[in-house]
Amino acid sequence: ETGVTQSPTHLIKTRGQQVTLRCSSQSGHNTVSWYQQALGQGPQFIFQYYREEENGRGNFPPRFSGLQFPNYSSELNVNALELDDSALYLCASSWEDTEAFFGQGTRLTVV
């Protein structure tokens, strides 16, 4: 059984740029959620995708957007990067709305 995989593991971007993070959900899972974890903090819910539709959103601005593909993999896009966007971005998948299984995360640094 393949777990949740995220790419890239690390990246550095400049303020104002755009970034795309990718997530392959665990085999058999159809629901993906994204979280932002700032240094020293707990993860914060960004949004969830279920069957290719956004299914709930946390308190994040519209420049955070996402996609889910027919194979249930997902992307997180962030436009107009700000320094405060530097964080570990975590993807989690599940079958329907059962417990979430997390990937290793993507460490984004905005300079």
Next chain:
Amino acid sequence: AQSVTQPDIHITVSEGASLELRCNYSYGATPYLFWYVQSPGQGLQLLLKYFSGDTLVQGIKGFEAEFKRSQSSFNLRKPSVHWSDAAEYFCAVGLIQGAQKLVFGQGTRLTINP
């Protein structure tokens, strides 16, 4: 709004000693409750979960947690810690029957003394 409080930012225990990590939540309905563990620079691993039924739940790595509705608590326990248990521990509550839309506490960092 839902919230989760982990009162202890950092706890140090000796190897072999017992452990209890505290978690209190604020939630209007029957919560879905979780404990996750995170090693440095890594993702989150699910230790255990409570959806309904028996209020004492067993998890992986010898951990257990007890749901106490009257105290709005879901404390994590382990009878005897091992050096490999050193990590960050997060309590989380699921939003409105959403086991994936989670609200996390700030975490408790566990250090193990040899």
